[in-house]
Amino acid sequence: MTYHHRTSGLIIHNVSRRDMLKGIASVGGLVLAAQIPGLRPALAYPTGADQMPNGVRSDPHLFLSIAKDGTVTIVAARAEMGTGAARTTLPMIIADELEADFDRVRIVQGEGDEKKYGNQDTDGSRSVRHWIQPLRECGASARRMLEQAAAKRWNVDVGEVQAVHHELVHRPTGRKLGYGDVAEDAAALPTPAVDQIHLKEPSAFRYIGKGNVAVVDLFDITTGRAVYGQDVMRPGMKFAVIARSPVLGGTIVSYDASAATKVPGVEKIVKINPTPAPAKFAPLAGVAVIANNTYAAMKGRDALKIVWDDGPNKSYDSVAYKAHLEEANKSPGKVERNEGDTDKGLASAAKVITREYYVPHLAHATMEPPAATAQFTNGKLEVWSSLQSPGGAREDIAKHLGMDVADVTVHNTLLGGGFGRKSKCDYAIEAALLAKEVGPSPVKVVWTREDDIQNGFYHTVTADRFEAGLDANNKVVAWRQRSSAPSILSTFAPDPKHPFFIELGLGLVDAPFNVPNLRVESGEAEAHTRIGWFRSVNNIAHAFSTQSFVAEIAHELGRDPKDFLLELIGPARIVDLSKQVTTPYWNNGEPTTSYPIDTGRLRHVVEVAAERAGWGRQMPKGRALGLAAHRSFVTYVATVVEVAVDDKGHYSIPRIDVAIDCGYAVNPERIRSQIEGASVMGLTLAQYGEITYKNGRVEQSNFNDFQLARINESPTETRVHIIENGIDVPSSGVGEPGVPPFAPALCNAIFAATGKRIRRLPIGDQLSI
Amino acid sequence: MVNVQVNGQERTFGGDPSMPLLWFLRDELGLTGTKFGCGVALCGACTVHVNGEAVRACGIQMSDVAGKKVVTIEGLDPNGSHPVQVAWRNLGVPQCGYCQCGQIMNAAALLAKTPAPTDAEIDSAMAGNLCRCGCYQRIHAAVRAASKGA
Numbered sequence: 028m029t030y031h032h033r034t035s036g037l038i039i040h041n042v043s044r045r046d047m048l049k050g051i052a053s054v055g056g057l058v059l060a061a062q063i064p065g066l067r068p069a070l071a072y073p074t075g076a077d078q079m080p081n082g083v084r085s086d087p088h089l090f091l092s093i094a095k096d097g098t099v100t101i102v103a104a105r106a107e108m109g110t111g112a113a114r115t116t117l118p119m120i121i122a123d124e125l126e127a128d129f130d131r132v133r134i135v136q137g138e139g140d141e142k143k144y145g146n147q148d149t150d151g152s153r154s155v156r157h158w159i160q161p162l163r164e165c166g167a168s169a170r171r172m173l174e175q176a177a178a179k180r181w182n183v184d185v186g187e188v189q190a191v192h193h194e195l196v197h198r199p200t201g202r203k204l205g206y207g208d209v210a211e212d213a214a215a216l217p218t219p220a221v222d223q224i225h226l227k228e229p230s231a232f233r234y235i236g237k238g239n240v241a242v243v244d245l246f247d248i249t250t251g252r253a254v255y256g257q258d259v260m261r262p263g264m265k266f267a268v269i270a271r272s273p274v275l276g277g278t279i280v281s282y283d284a285s286a287a288t289k290v291p292g293v294e295k296i297v298k299i300n301p302t303p304a305p306a307k308f309a310p311l312a313g314v315a316v317i318a319n320n321t322y323a324a325m326k327g328r329d330a331l332k333i334v335w336d337d338g339p340n341k342s343y344d345s346v347a348y349k350a351h352l353e354e355a356n357k358s359p360g361k362v363e364r365n366e367g368d369t370d371k372g373l374a375s376a377a378k379v380i381t382r383e384y385y386v387p388h389l390a391h392a393t394m395e396p397p398a399a400t401a402q403f404t405n406g407k408l409e410v411w412s413s414l415q416s417p418g419g420a421r422e423d424i425a426k427h428l429g430m431d432v433a434d435v436t437v438h439n440t441l442l443g444g445g446f447g448r449k450s451k452c453d454y455a456i457e458a459a460l461l462a463k464e465v466g467p468s469p470v471k472v473v474w475t476r477e478d479d480i481q482n483g484f485y486h487t488v489t490a491d492r493f494e495a496g497l498d499a500n501n502k503v504v505a506w507r508q509r510s511s512a513p514s515i516l517s518t519f520a521p522d523p524k525h526p527f528f529i530e531l532g533l534g535l536v537d538a539p540f541n542v543p544n545l546r547v548e549s550g551e552a553e554a555h556t557r558i559g560w561f562r563s564v565n566n567i568a569h570a571f572s573t574q575s576f577v578a579e580i581a582h583e584l585g586r587d588p589k590d591f592l593l594e595l596i597g598p599a600r601i602v603d604l605s606k607q608v609t610t611p612y613w614n615n616g617e618p619t620t621s622y623p624i625d626t627g628r629l630r631h632v633v634e635v636a637a638e639r640a641g642w643g644r645q646m647p648k649g650r651a652l653g654l655a656a657h658r659s660f661v662t663y664v665a666t667v668v669e670v671a672v673d674d675k676g677h678y679s680i681p682r683i684d685v686a687i688d689c690g691y692a693v694n695p696e697r698i699r700s701q702i703e704g705a706s707v708m709g710l711t712l713a714q715y716g717e718i719t720y721k722n723g724r725v726e727q728s729n730f731n732d733f734q735l736a737r738i739n740e741s742p743t744e745t746r747v748h749i750i751e752n753g754i755d756v757p758s759s760g761v762g763e764p765g766v767p768p769f770a771p772a773l774c775n776a777i778f779a780a781t782g783k784r785i786r787r788l789p790i791g792d793q794l795s796i
Numbered sequence: 797m798v799n800v801q802v803n804g805q806e807r808t809f810g811g812d813p814s815m816p817l818l819w820f821l822r823d824e825l826g827l828t829g830t831k832f833g834c835g836v837a838l839c840g841a842c843t844v845h846v847n848g849e850a851v852r853a854c855g856i857q858m859s860d861v862a863g864k865k866v867v868t869i870e871g872l873d874p875n876g877s878h879p880v881q882v883a884w885r886n887l888g889v890p891q892c893g894y895c896q897c898g899q900i901m902n903a904a905a906l907l908a909k910t911p912a913p914t915d916a917e918i919d920s921a922m923a924g925n926l927c928r929c930g931c932y933q934r935i936h937a938a939v940r941a942a943s944k945g946a
Contacts (some may be wrong), residue, residue, distance in 0.1 A: 252829070322819040443831070
């Protein structure tokens, strides 16, 4: 294989990746990086972090303070929604490089302020992969400052002082000082130049890579002390619920609040004006009922009489729209990727296999429905909410209210789940608007579950159609995928009606298959509801369709699905899409130098998952294994699902084996929990997940008709196999990549057990006999 | 007027007797460990104990808890060290954590009645508590760890 490593300038030919990594590890990633003039030691490899709005920060003065008693306070600036990244893993990275005892570390949540803290948009599985390097630098800088302060106190050379587990040791004499003893002196020092700091050798890590740090909020979570957006309480607070337009783009013709105002506890009714499309995160048209408790506000809302003009999306119907998307896929679309001559390849093929797949809209259904509290006093606004992008929310709120950003303060709470929903701060804007009406009293906007299911930002709906041409030797010689799905961009800009570069890079144009004639086209698809990111986004649909189709071809050919998948992926190599795609390949915002499409790594996770699952083992009747693999968020995941189907078509999942290669594994314990959870979210979307529309309105309303997988139907055991890598292998996404392979692996297992092929999600009652 | 004992303290409520216990606990008493998840007793996030039984606080009205003893997550153990809470921490169960108070209250009620449940009994008893993060594997293991004969 050929591997280009930009930081080293090395081009290594015909060396296996494993050997190459060993080579780098033996000289140390830092040593190698330090040989490049001008390259900061901590930035041993480039990432897309600097391309994010406001980039990253590494200055310890921003993130760290040490009290006289030695307590280290670390600011968590990103949002904690359950991955553990923001409040546990990232602070753990700082603490390790600081040589701090994590038991003496306290975490405080930073307010929304990207100019200060750098990018805070906790989305796209980016926290660890963008922040491990700058936060190592941050901790190492602070360690150096403590050493400098101690050296000055002792009047010795700083080279004789070493920070060891919350103490400063003068090595020649054995004298010691606590971190708290010199904290004040250290804080007054300038941040050291990067050539003055020394990152720890990975062998000296206490926490990084170990998985030995408990989640910071564990005690508070298990005792009810943890505060989420729904839990914010402020003195004199009012409570609001809002009746929102049931159809995107709807407006209020008139409303009658006379009955609502008679409900005891109801204090005020406020109309919320809509913003014309594209409205980004601006609130929907609505009528807010403000009361002295949530229940009164809900009863008041029930008593409202509103006449809506449903607007341009009033005929949106998901049954008709599915047919529309499938029809679009029958004609040539916009070419998104092209290699060879697919038309000719298909025309001259000995056999063509054609299949269609469908994945519907989904709702995030975070266990904590959205909520925000706001208070407007003396021209200044304070907001308390659970937000994935607190800095972005601050700017959006200020813009919507015509305020100076400096006059808006956003306090972020814990998030009771995010999954992309809480990247959209519409609920915080709503609270801000109402705070202006009832100020100086604070007001909390509570979304009910029905609001959450019916007024969200939905996972797009996707129809994929494939044609595979086989030659006389049953080799795949031509491959055409046509995909139609309304675009997320419609939420932000005039509807492009085709996927934009980010969506193209979420599993559509990057299938790393070794086929000489390969084309990907997109059909026209107009958005009729708010489309938003949902954990792993378009990868859900494209991994489902692609990995199902691969297994279908294997079946047609009488081949083992794993062997056939590996054959289609082809030999270990770096796939360069630059000459095939019509829009520059996004690669999840990462440079392909650090994060290439490496089929060797994809093959490896397939082999590991299959081996650990006992692929090929004898199974009793009704039991089978199914496999799927997918690269997303620059991480490689292969999932093997074992399914047991009874004679009525009911199935259970005794076991799952997942192999994940996410580069250097910073917090293996939380990687495991993310993959365990991704299996359950995968099961929910595979079995139940569907938001449908009739007359422009969402038909589902609560957990009765938008069901989530429950404990008694969830996988009994998810076994997570983390591929071991050195720290020189760039860390990659963890929160999302476990989701996409699950549904196709499950459906491939169901097919192997029953012969029933699922091409439309959710599975629902398709298996009932 | 409704008199109710909450975590050992006598409380009086003079508002709408149809108000679900959930909103009295959260909005009036500030006991926000009892979470709002669905409002229709489908998710279990608001599970509390009423006279020792696991009950969804969103599905029971104030008039129905008159004279009863309510225990919320805040009152489960004075030190937060009920065996179920300890097991939850030992196994690192939570992800986002939002549903976990309800899960813990439900598990505590199960084990009070059935100290050594079978796997099927655990799954059946916990099936009313949703977790969108998907922590079920560890929830099951933590209930098992807190049970007799674990």
